[in-house]
Amino acid sequence: MTHDLRGKTAIVGIGKAGMGGGATGLQPLDLLAQASLRALSDAGLTLADVDGLFVSSAYHGNPTLSAAEYLGIHPRYANGSMIGGASFVAHLLTAAMALETGQCDVALIAYGSNQRSQGGRLISLSEPQVYEVPYKPRFPISSYALATARHMHEYGTTREQLAEVAVAARQWAMLNPEAAMRTPLSREEVLASTMICDPLTKLDCCLVTDGGAAVVMTRADRARDLPKKPAYLLGCAGEHTSRQIAQMEDLTVTGALQSGRRAFAMAGLTPADVDVVEVYDAFTINTILFLEDLGFCPKGEGGRFVENGAIAPGGRLAVNTNGGGLSCIHPGMYGMFLVIEAVEQLRGEAGARQQPNVNIALAHGNGGALSSQVTSILGTADTL
Amino acid sequence: MPSPDIPDDYYRAQLKAGRIMLQRSRSTGAVFFYPRICAPGTGATDLEWIEASGLGTVYSTTTIRQRPEKGGDYNLALIDLDEGPRIMSRVEGIEPDRVRIGMRVKAHIAELPPHGEAILFSPVAEA
Numbered sequence: 001m002t003h004d005l006r007g008k009t010a011i012v013g014i015g016k017a018g019m020g021g022g023a024t025g026l027q028p029l030d031l032l033a034q035a036s037l038r039a040l041s042d043a044g045l046t047l048a049d050v051d052g053l054f055v056s057s058a059y060h061g062n063p064t065l066s067a068a069e070y071l072g073i074h075p076r077y078a079n080g081s082m083i084g085g086a087s088f089v090a091h092l093l094t095a096a097m098a099l100e101t102g103q104c105d106v107a108l109i110a111y112g113s114n115q116r117s118q119g120g121r122l123i124s125l126s127e128p129q130v131y132e133v134p135y136k137p138r139f140p141i142s143s144y145a146l147a148t149a150r151h152m153h154e155y156g157t158t159r160e161q162l163a164e165v166a167v168a169a170r171q172w173a174m175l176n177p178e179a180a181m182r183t184p185l186s187r188e189e190v191l192a193s194t195m196i197c198d199p200l201t202k203l204d205c206c207l208v209t210d211g212g213a214a215v216v217m218t219r220a221d222r223a224r225d226l227p228k229k230p231a232y233l234l235g236c237a238g239e240h241t242s243r244q245i246a247q248m249e250d251l252t253v254t255g256a257l258q259s260g261r262r263a264f265a266m267a268g269l270t271p272a273d274v275d276v277v278e279v280y281d282a283f284t285i286n287t288i289l290f291l292e293d294l295g296f297c298p299k300g301e302g303g304r305f306v307e308n309g310a311i312a313p314g315g316r317l318a319v320n321t322n323g324g325g326l327s328c329i330h331p332g333m334y335g336m337f338l339v340i341e342a343v344e345q346l347r348g349e350a351g352a353r354q355q356p357n358v359n360i361a362l363a364h365g366n367g368g369a370l371s372s373q374v375t376s377i378l379g380t381a382d383t384l
Numbered sequence: 385m386p387s388p389d390i391p392d393d394y395y396r397a398q399l400k401a402g403r404i405m406l407q408r409s410r411s412t413g414a415v416f417f418y419p420r421i422c423a424p425g426t427g428a429t430d431l432e433w434i435e436a437s438g439l440g441t442v443y444s445t446t447t448i449r450q451r452p453e454k455g456g457d458y459n460l461a462l463i464d465l466d467e468g469p470r471i472m473s474r475v476e477g478i479e480p481d482r483v484r485i486g487m488r489v490k491a492h493i494a495e496l497p498p499h500g501e502a503i504l505f506s507p508v509a510e511a
Binding site for chain 2: 130131132135142147149153197247
């Protein structure tokens with residue numbers, strides 16, 4: 001029993017800006033606009049066609065107002081929900097509902113950040129977490145370090161296994177001309193890198209870059225008439241677990257367990273059906289946690305699962321094929337880039353990193369301190 | 385002392401007076417932290433305050449690395465209180481990277497400017 005929304009909408013345009021990792025000197029909305037125009041051009045549409053706008057931002061308290069004004073559009077439906085880096089995967093579901101109920105006909109989901117140009121400062125509109133700040137947590141890394149330490153304690157996960165995640169991401173990035181980090185990386189270099197927050201080193205952490213990203217969605221009937229091969233939304237679901245890391249029930253089990261099950265049920269698929277997997281790798285532990293919770297390996301086995309290049313190019317499962325947040329791009333929030341890489345793989349446009357016969361791609365977003373999880377499953381026309 | 389029905393004010397005033405107070409639902413028995421006007425999950429409002437024993441167990445721990453001139457490395461930990469709730473804190477009286485998951489710890493209250501009084505922990509001496 002699949003869901004009514006399965007395959008009813010599709011991503012018809014994708015756009016990126018500020019790739020390569022350097023400081024662009026641009027403002028967040030400049031990058032958002034660049035990516036948006038590229039996504040619309042890719043879709044064979046124009047700004048005048050956009051009547052649904054979906055934006056999340058750490059820079060703007062009213063992100064859809066700021067973005068709509070900058071772009072000079074008057075969307076009739078807008079959503080600026082902010083659940084951290086998973087927001088952009090969550091927007092796929094909201095956009096699908098808005099499209100399918102006729103609240104809009106062309107949905108633009110967009111993001112821009114100049115974190116690198118601003119000297120790496122992580123912009124946050126977040127309210128202070130008053131019961132945590134006295135202890136000087138270093139957000140967000142200390143939350144992920146605590147989760148890593150607990151996973152190591154419960155399941156014997158090792159720093160070497162974490163390093164395997166960083167190395168695999170780098171090997172994918174080396175196949176991606178747009179990736180920020182394209183020099184070879186060894187497990188030993190990750191292990192010898194500066195310790196930031198035990199057991200996570202600098203090379204266990206995502207990049208700090210500028211970047212913009214956007215996708216355009218329409219209903220499936222219109223998608224078929226547009227120039228690019230549509231990426232149909234087959235399933236999408238989320239889960240909130242907590243806001244602060246101390247409030248998370250079990251640091252080794254994320255809401256991806258629930259979001260993944262729901263998304264697969266909606267799509268009528270299982271992990272075995274997935275050809276490429278894009279998961280939000282803010283830190284090396286993320287990849288391990290999400291591979292477990294999404295059902296690609298049993299709980300606790302994630303560390304062993306990634307060993308021996310299993311998720312690197314040529315491995316048993318293609319994971320984070322653009323190089324991920326660890327080696328490709330990470331402008332404050334990475335969520336939109338997960339979706340874009342999934343679409344490129346489904347279209348067969350991924351160049352040297354293209355996987356053969358990709359019909360089903362999973363893009364999984366994470367937000368906050370493992371706080372929000374959203375899983376999306378996209379497919380080609382063959383999967384309808 | 386502020387009214388027990390003003391959760392954050394009451395909690396902080398008690399902490400300043402040297403007591404770690406937690407809320408408990410009379411009907412469900414659930415003890416929780418941080419202070420709220422209802423129990424999370426059930427929404428129960430039949431709340432009472434109980435004094436914590438101050439004993440707990442390290443659930444997870446990390447050492448935040450910091451240059452010596454900025455104050456040096458320090459510990460950040462999650463502590464499962466014996467009463468049930470988990471709180472963020474710091475374990476002191478031991479090198480930050482020697483704090484272990486499962487270690488038994490005992491609370492004390494200290495002022496952490498500019499945040500006021502906060503709960504810190506030290507290892508319980510081995511018997």
